[in-house]
Amino acid sequence: MPCYPNTSELLLAAREALLERLAPRLPEDYRLDALVIANILAIAAREARAGEGPRRAALARLRALYGEDGEEDEARDDDARLLALTRRLAADIRARAFDDDPGRFEAMRSHLVETTIAALRVNNPRYLEVEGLA
């Protein structure tokens, strides 16, 4: 049974109260803080709504890039695996490990692009609109 109201709805209620009721009553010095907090609440709400999807997709891409099966281990910790594979990817990129394999090079590049776009969908969807990628 999902929580009711869900996390995203709760955070957006908090954001609305902050922006519409509290911020106008704050002294000017504190208004920037209020706007930053409102933005953080919006990010958290989008992240809650996106759920596990983006992380699972990233893990699947990295498993494909590194030829991992990943199905056999039911008790696996996906977040730890995602971090470990991302660490390996970062080190491999620095070591130019993909330079001689155009197929894997392209897979690496498109993983980076997709991960970045997924992060922007959560952190700053307006930026994606400006960039024509929304």
Added chain:
Amino acid sequence: MAVTETGAGERGGDAEMRARLADFLARETGSAVSITRFERLGGGAIQDNRRLDVEIAEGPFAGAHAFVLRASRPAQIAFSHSRAHEFALLRAAWAAGVMVPEPLWLCEDTGIIGTPFFIMRFVNGTALGHKIVRDSKFYKLREKLAERLGEELARIHSITPANLPEGIAAEALDFLVPPSPAPAPAAITAYRRFLDEHPLPHPVIEWGLSWAEAHCPEGEEIVLCHHDFRTGNYLVDPARAESGGLAAILDWEFAGWGAPMSDIGWFCAKCWRFRAHDREAGGLAPRAPFYDGYARVSGRPIDDAAVRFWEVMAHARWAVIAIAQCERHLSGEESSVELAAIGRRLPEMELEILRLTDMA
């Protein structure tokens, strides 16, 4: 510029601080000095700027003056200069004819306001990037402003290790890190070292640095670089139409020896266009007027490949700074929701790194 009153808690010791400050100014000017205004100015995540208006009774400074007192905050970002060094840089820039607020006096005695500070002349104007890029008041000025900024940058770049401006002692800038013979690989190494210290992996920044490693410009000149020359770090006053509104180049705390095209790339980088992405020169205008102003005064042609390299590096640098800012909050050094939120801007830099490196 937004002006806010100092907090009530500070006001308790304020009268004594003002008295000490008036004494300091009296010693420097050889005259009785009375302070008529002393209050915090907005802006600056790292420094503390205060408006300081004074009346000076006699001597060469006799009269009413509007000054700015620039102090350090307790927690300083790594790599940024002390007030003494920033003061020396401002003096060199002033001597080279760069449009900067006139630097007046340095005080390293922490007994006066609690930290070292220097005093410069107040210059009217706004530095708010969003306003300069969007406000209709600046609309007609922007192209001229971009051209004028190119000229000013050329004047900054006229200062080299072997050629300091007249009136500046040969050792005045000796505190700067000695110039690297190859600034591009040196910057790549520095950012990689930073990433190695961070607990999380950053594959997109790594990608940008690997691309950069394969595209390093060679044989770059070494000049004085501002290293934070961008919209948001200069003052604009629409009343100064003859300079496109430009009133002063600010924020010298990162200046140092470097490659001239690195400042060009930083100025044009998308992350400093304040969402006016089609105006590639700092959100103001196309690149042409900025490049023209620069080339005319410097006599140095713009190297497009080097600029593109430094634009990739600009986003890597912004990303590294964003991580460092965020860590200031996470480490408990300076609790700030604003610093925490900066971390979530990383993907903006990362997307631009990916786009700039997509071409052959």
